[in-house]
Amino acid sequence: MQKNNSFDMLILGGSYAGLSAALALGRSLRQVLILDSGTPCNRQTPHSHNFLTQDGETPAAIAQKARTQVLQYPTIQFHSGTASWGKKTAEGFEIGTEAGETFSTQKLIVATGIRDLLPPIPGFADCWGISVIHCPYCHGYEFRNCPTAIMANGERAFHLASLVRNLTDTLTIFTSGRSEFSPEQRARLSAHGIEIIETPLSEIVHQNGSIRKVIFEDGREQALEAMYAAVPFEQSSPIPEMMGCELTDSGHLKTDLFQKTTVTGIFACGDGASMMRSVANAVATGSMAGAMTHKELIDAHF
Secondary structure (H helix, E strand, O other), rough: OOOOOEEEEEEEEOOOOHHOOOHHHHHHOOOOEEEEOOOOOOOOOOOOOOOOOOOOOOHHHHHHHHHHHHOOEEEEEEEEEEEEEEEEOOOOOEEEEEOOOEEEEEEEEEOOOEEEEEEEEOOHHHHHOOOEOOOOOHHHHHHHOOOEEEEEEHHHHHHHHHHHHOOOOEEEEEOOOOOOOHHHHHHHHHHOOOOOEEOOOOEEEEEOEEEEEEOOOOOEEEEEOEEEEEEEEEEOOOOHHHHHOEOOOOOEEEOOOEEEOOOOOEOOHHHOOOOOOOOOHHHHHHHHHHHHHHHHHHHOHH
16 A cells, blocks of 8 residues: 555446456556445345356456456556545545555545445345346347246336346336336237236245246235346445535435546546446446546646
8 A cells, every 4th residue: 555545536336337447546646545345235146147258257257357357557556455445635635544544635436336225125135136127138049038027017017027028028117116108008918918916915935046936915826937026226335425416216326427427526436326227337337437537636747
């Protein structure tokens, strides 16, 4: 670690988005610190898909390979720790960790992602990212032609149903209460043979995260192999909001096309700043954030 703990850029989060940002900066000879807590949101997911050259690889293996490549650049440092506070300074920003360390930086890149707020249904958390999934593009092919459900309601459920119906003929929607579909949506779902069950789930029966069946509160059971779930989330780190960064209506950090947040000098990338939740998007937005923070320093000093 640099003795003065001062850097050109500090990146909160060392997964795909943060590492991608660091790569762009390291190749521009910027002094960069990556601060990472080591708890990526996809840590249970067995395989990553829809990312060229890495399709089917484990998320951990992709991240490890990326970290190895990024840390070959001598101006980049990786530090394990959890950031707990941040503040604006005359020179830029200060970030503090739970361990009592303090780092200063001219620019800040937030790549901490989101934290899923899982329902307290027995078995749900054990299956999350394995057979209880969020994205047809990331996971759908592996569950093609399998008995599948969607745990969502209203517009979100209808949108997912249109995507998932292309992958399986056996599809059910669990609304966990009174359904919120318009008459037109209900008619279209019925026309495609998609049943709607309003009774809430009481348990997901699984084997090592792979669903075998679900049990409803009224005692009924249904065999199942995959379930898409639209769950609420929150920002993994409170620091961006603590420092005044605005959120979108969906709960993501508000950014422009160059990944700038609403606070000058703070950029955001990855899942925390985009509704598109994928490795490919994290890498793309991270690369943009890295390039744009570098450009801001160039513009200020050239």
